[in-house]
Amino acid sequence: MEPLTPRTMPALRPSLSLSVGFALLVCGGLFALNLTQTASADASAQQLAITLAETTFGNYDNRALVRSAHPNLLSARPASSLASDVTTLAQRLGSLISIDSIRGAAKVPLLPLGGRASTASYSLDLQFDSAPATLFISMTREEDGWLVTDFTVDSQLLYQ
Numbered sequence: 001m002e003p004l005t006p007r008t009m010p011a012l013r014p015s016l017s018l019s020v021g022f023a024l025l026v027c028g029g030l031f032a033l034n035l036t037q038t039a040s041a042d043a044s045a046q047q048l049a050i051t052l053a054e055t056t057f058g059n060y061d062n063r064a065l066v067r068s069a070h071p072n073l074l075s076a077r078p079a080s081s082l083a084s085d086v087t088t089l090a091q092r093l094g095s096l097i098s099i100d101s102i103r104g105a106a107k108v109p110l111l112p113l114g115g116r117a118s119t120a121s122y123s124l125d126l127q128f129d130s131a132p133a134t135l136f137i138s139m140t141r142e143e144d145g146w147l148v149t150d151f152t153v154d155s156q157l158l159y160q
Contacts, residue, residue: 041108041120042106044146045122045139046102046106046122048139048146049104049124050099050124051064057135058095060089062086065082065148066079066082068148069147070142073147093128093129093130093131093133093157096127097129099125099127101125102123104121106118106141107119107120119138120138120140121136121138122135122138124137130157132155133158134155135153136153137150137151
């Protein structure tokens, strides 16, 4: 029996090349789709982070935050606790003057298998009457959209 070599299997070569080419095309398509989904997810999560900062600290109204809170956040910090935190921040920091910058990104799994959800984390530099502060906000994307899993404010003024 003659050993298998490319010369003894000429009919398999084109189909192998076609299969490899198709696999590369599928991988490239998945990667391009993931880039598009990540950009869209990042834009919507970033907009929610900015809206929550403006609503929560511009009006000192925690209702939008409570509506957007993940059940795990609400079990760790009930709505009444979030309201108390917002009131304390209002007393210490004063009115929100501006949102100076936002950093962070959304992460979208290439293949959302095994329950891996899209996530996003941002830090927003905020300027208040009394002092600057940084808002750290983390979110996860579920069927209803983005839900806040962490919402923390840090400012030197809060340590005094």
